Amino acid sequence: MNARLNILIVGVGGQGVLTSSNIIARAAMRKGMNVLTSETHGMAQRGGSVEVHVRIGDVHSPLIPFGSADIVIALEPVEALRYAHYMNENTMIILNSRKIKPTTVNVGLAEYPEIEEIIERLKTVTEKIKVVDASAIAEKVARVQATNVVVLGMLAKVLEGRFLTLEDLEYGVRAFLPERLVEINLKALKAGYESLS
Amino acid sequence: MLKDVLGKEGEKVFLLGNEAIARGAIESGIDIVSCYPGTPSSEITDTLAQACSHLRGKMDYFVEYSTNEKVAFETGIGASLAGKRALVTMKHVGLNVAADSLFSFAYVGARGGFVVVTADDPTMHSSQNEQDNRWYGKSAKLPVLEPSGVNEAKELVKVAFDLSERFGLPMIFRTYTRLSHSSGIVDLGEIPEKRFEKVGWERRPETDVVLPAHARKLKLVLLEKLEKIENHFDKFEFNWIEDGDGDTGIIACGLSYSYVKEAIENLRSKNDFDSPPVLKLSSMHPVPEKLIERFTDGLKKVLVVEEVDPFIEMHVKALDVEVLGKLSGDMPMNYEYNVPVVEMGIARVFGLEPSRDYEAIMNRELASIAPPRPPVLCPGCPHTATFYAIKKAGGEVLPSDIGCYTLGINKPLEAVDTTICMGASAGVANGLSYFVDGKIVATIGDSTFFHAGMPPLANAVYNNLNYTLIIMDNSTTGMTGHQPHPGTGIRACGEGRRVSLEDVVKGLGVEFVEVVNSYNVRKLIESIRRAIEHDGVAVVISRHPCAILWTRERKRKGIEVRAFEVAENCTVCMKCITDFTCPAIFVDDGKVGIDAALCVGCAVCASICPEKAIKPKGVGR
Numbered sequence: 008m009n010a011r012l013n014i015l016i017v018g019v020g021g022q023g024v025l026t027s028s029n030i031i032a033r034a035a036m037r038k039g040m041n042v043l044t045s046e047t048h049g050m051a052q053r054g055g056s057v058e059v060h061v062r063i064g065d066v067h068s069p070l071i072p073f074g075s076a077d078i079v080i081a082l083e084p085v086e087a088l089r090y091a092h093y094m095n096e097n098t099m100i101i102l103n104s105r106k107i108k109p110t111t112v113n114v115g116l117a118e119y120p121e122i123e124e125i126i127e128r129l130k131t132v133t134e135k136i137k138v139v140d141a142s143a144i145a146e147k148v149a150r151v152q153a154t155n156v157v158v159l160g161m162l163a164k165v166l167e168g169r170f171l172t173l174e175d176l177e178y179g180v181r182a183f184l185p186e187r188l189v190e191i192n193l194k195a196l197k198a199g200y201e202s203l204s
Numbered sequence: 205m206l207k208d209v210l211g212k213e214g215e216k217v218f219l220l221g222n223e224a225i226a227r228g229a230i231e232s233g234i235d236i237v238s239c240y241p242g243t244p245s246s247e248i249t250d251t252l253a254q255a256c257s258h259l260r261g262k263m264d265y266f267v268e269y270s271t272n273e274k275v276a277f278e279t280g281i282g283a284s285l286a287g288k289r290a291l292v293t294m295k296h297v298g299l300n301v302a303a304d305s306l307f308s309f310a311y312v313g314a315r316g317g318f319v320v321v322t323a324d325d326p327t328m329h330s331s332q333n334e335q336d337n338r339w340y341g342k343s344a345k346l347p348v349l350e351p352s353g354v355n356e357a358k359e360l361v362k363v364a365f366d367l368s369e370r371f372g373l374p375m376i377f378r379t380y381t382r383l384s385h386s387s388g389i390v391d392l393g394e395i396p397e398k399r400f401e402k403v404g405w406e407r408r409p410e411t412d413v414v415l416p417a418h419a420r421k422l423k424l425v426l427l428e429k430l431e432k433i434e435n436h437f438d439k440f441e442f443n444w445i446e447d448g449d450g451d452t453g454i455i456a457c458g459l460s461y462s463y464v465k466e467a468i469e470n471l472r473s474k475n476d477f478d479s480p481p482v483l484k485l486s487s488m489h490p491v492p493e494k495l496i497e498r499f500t501d502g503l504k505k506v507l508v509v510e511e512v513d514p515f516i517e518m519h520v521k522a523l524d525v526e527v528l529g530k531l532s533g534d535m536p537m538n539y540e541y542n543v544p545v546v547e548m549g550i551a552r553v554f555g556l557e558p559s560r561d562y563e564a565i566m567n568r569e570l571a572s573i574a575p576p577r578p579p580v581l582c583p584g585c586p587h588t589a590t591f592y593a594i595k596k597a598g599g600e601v602l603p604s605d606i607g608c609y610t611l612g613i614n615k616p617l618e619a620v621d622t623t624i625c626m627g628a629s630a631g632v633a634n635g636l637s638y639f640v641d642g643k644i645v646a647t648i649g650d651s652t653f654f655h656a657g658m659p660p661l662a663n664a665v666y667n668n669l670n671y672t673l674i675i676m677d678n679s680t681t682g683m684t685g686h687q688p689h690p691g692t693g694i695r696a697c698g699e700g701r702r703v704s705l706e707d708v709v710k711g712l713g714v715e716f717v718e719v720v721n722s723y724n725v726r727k728l729i730e731s732i733r734r735a736i737e738h739d740g741v742a743v744v745i746s747r748h749p750c751a752i753l754w755t756r757e758r759k760r761k762g763i764e765v766r767a768f769e770v771a772e773n774c775t776v777c778m779k780c781i782t783d784f785t786c787p788a789i790f791v792d793d794g795k796v797g798i799d800a801a802l803c804v805g806c807a808v809c810a811s812i813c814p815e816k817a818i819k820p821k822g823v824g825r
Binding site for chain 2: 019020028029032033036041042043044045046047054055056066067068069070072073074075085086088089091092095108109110111112113114115116117118119120124125128129131132183
């Protein structure tokens with residue numbers, strides 16, 4: 008990898024996308040690296056689709072240019088499709104398979120695609136897709152709300168020591184989360200890390 | 205995070221753009237901050253409100269959530285005239301509300317440092333228009349500053365206060381969504397020691413009373429000040445020239461500088477191309493003409509990269525150089541910039557190939573099977589119940605306003621017919637009531653009513669107009685992050701007093717005023733029916749705390765939040781989906797269900813179910 012790392016985290020309002028980016032940012036700062044993030048606020052937060060850009064290293068713009076994400080973390084499957092314009096043929100996708108159906112689907116105005124179809128579509132851009140059930144891991148070791156931290160453990164694994172290590176992210180968890188949530192989230196982080204071979 | 209905002213001098217911390225602006229205000233030793241919240245500006249004052257009590261006794265300042273932006277602005281004027289430093293924050297359209305005060309205060313001039321932060325919203329992520337507030341600088345004859353990044357934002361706030369006092373000018377500080385809602389590493393400076401201190405009032409009618417004879421003189425003084433600050437901006441440390449090759453240069457304004465830097469790097473990775481000369485600009489008005497002339501001297505062409513309008517481009521056009529940008533069609537006229545947009549523009553002008561085929565990437569059709577996920581009213585939102593009741597009560601013409609409740613436009617409620625700007629529900633209803641045949645039921649939030657709903661309601665009483673106004677009182681400013689307002693009696697920092705909505709409405713002369721619990725749909729429908737039948741303007745206050753706050757409060761008090769469920773006797777009539785709506789209600793395999801994790805137990809769906817098939821979980825089994 009070059010001197011910059013672009014991570015796009017997408018999901019649904021309430022899944023802790025902002026928390027994830029803040030943990031990564033503190034982990035990067037521990038390493039003395041430059042870091043910029045950019046987030047969605049306001050109207051989009053009300054159960055809507057949420058994106059956060061995290062950029063580490065030699066970067067100027069807070070937004071990842073189209074086609075330039077090194078890693079996409081999708082906390083919800085269809086959200087990966089919605090942000091496909093940030094991916095390229097080398098992008099690594101960590102896709103949490105747990106569906107959150109939008110109200111448009113609940114009331115019959117739209118259909119939710121099969122997970123296989125989602126993956127097939129993503130594969131037209133990149134072959135590097137890790138489909139995981141981070142929500143199940145979170146429920147097992149902590150609670151479902153820790154899904155966003157489980158995927159950070161997975162992130163540490165796929166980075167293989169480049170830019171950020173598990174220890175850096177552990178530091179990020181300690182630095183950003185309130186003390187009462189630290190232990191349970193460290194467990195979630197570790198479980199995510201160990202779940203990928 | 206507050207802990208970082210309050211960090212010690214010399215520390216490097218990770219801050220949101222708006223938090224960096226707040227820290228800049230703290231390091232400037234502000235005496236007061238006043239605002240009306242509005243995305244993307246809200247976190248500036250929210251942060252200062254949170255920090256206030258922590259800094260008490262060390263760096264004292266007042267925090268005011270004002271009733272509207274004009275009021276916030278004038279609170280700032282008062283502080284400045286008393287020689288104190290005032291920060292006033294608002295979103296771009298907020299400055300329209302405060303514009304009357306802005307234009308006149310320009311003539312009066314600042315005594316204590318006065319900085320108004322206005323947050324533009326290119327692409328209209330959460331706004332009704334895409335206005336460029338640099339024009340206010342041009343029009344009101346005031347300086348405009350615009351930072352290029354998060355750390356610079358903090359520094360530039362401090363500089364803005366210094367310049368305001370040095371030149372006696374109120375300063376406009378322009379930020380926008382992508383800067384306010386980006387985070388970066390910030391170098392913390394010193395927090396000055398300062399206590400509250402009253403001062404004696406010194407009368408200066410010759411400047412502070414803008415009667416015509418004074419104003420005619422003050423205009424010349426203002427122009428003189430503006431010329432002086434333009435000379436300052438010619439040598440301003442936040443404007444700089446980066447040398448490069450070739451006869452085409454780039455003027456990069458504010459955050460666009462970061463896009464230009466990265467676009468050039470990307471283009472150099474793909475093309476044999478030397479970096480062109482770049483002028484980084486952070487003073488948007490008055491435009492530093494001598495600096496720009498120095499930069500363009502020897503250049504044949506210059507490309508201007510700036511957010512929203514061709515503001516600098518139009519100014520530079522007067523110079524002896526070919527100017528490219530939005531007007532020339534080389535940069536897009538609409539929506540916010542980013543690296544690809546800027547890179548494609550530079551590539552066009554310099555005859556280069558972009559580092560990626562951005563257009564092909566944007567045209568990928570992967571998301572065509574992704575179901576839309578629009579923002580929705582939350583589970584248990586009292587507005588949903590109110591909109592349902594309005595439709596059942598026979599409301600036909602439905603002007604509405606600015607807030608979460610604008611989402612009442614969506615199916616199946618479809619209870620929002622117009623949304624213009626703050627307070628325009630009652631305002632537009634006034635005009636409609638002269639001409640439209642149909643039962644007019646306007647909706648406005650409590651915070652919005654205090655902001656701009658009182659004058660049009662007084663107008664309705666005075667002119668004998670006939671319509672119903674529903675004040676949807678969820679006891680907070682929901683959309684922007686739950687800021688308090690006069691109806692809550694809670695202040696940003698310190699004790700406040702509650703202003704009663706019903707007393708205000710009665711005081712304005714409205715004869716029909718009823719208050720109903722939003723969750724009591726049956727009573728609400730009856731009340732709205734009576735209001736519609738009433739001859740003259742009628743007000744129904746539909747009152748229930750915002751569901752988010754209500755649930756938070758119950759959890760804090762240890763009160764169980766009991767979810768509802770659908771019982772066996774459900775006939776799948778679908779009324780709860782076709783007439784009502786709630787994100788917690790879903791249809792799966794032809795059956796209606798309620799997501800217990802989302803349900804907040806408001807019981808409204810249970811009350812509208814014709815079969816009485818929705819019950820508290822665990823009851824009726």
